[in-house]
Amino acid sequence: MTQTFTSTQDDVIRYLYNETSNQENTLIEDALLYDKDLLNFYLDCADLKSGLDKIQLSPSDRAIERIFNYSKNYQPKI
Template identity: 50%
Template sequence: MTKTFTYDDVVRYLYAETTETENDLIVEALALDNDLMSFYLDSLDIQSQMDKIVRTPSDLTVSKVFKYSQQFSQKRPTALSF
């Protein structure tokens, strides 16, 4: 019986969330299905672009976080005893 793979399966493969058996079957399906291979290559490109995104908070945001955290005691809570 031939397994039909979906785009969701390809995404799982892309993020290494598939088993070794599934990997082999998905690679075979990619070789036989041009649409699936095209989706895989597009997804691989998108994943690569997303990995390059760097978000840096503004100085104002960092300042507000520090100010908020300074409201709390630096003492650690006492251990619970039973």
């Protein structure tokens, strides 16, 4: 089989974030079957993405409470 498409690390990242077409998905998946280094890169990136997806980006309730308390007790210097 002659392969005319070469998957890159950028393609793998796009694949992880569902930014590839169905045709690209097929080509990338085929490349992952035959390229051990690309597969390892994919697995590492998938693990990193999973960890990043678990990060809480909004402030905690405690942080918001501390901000409100500071605001309530703030006395400007006159």
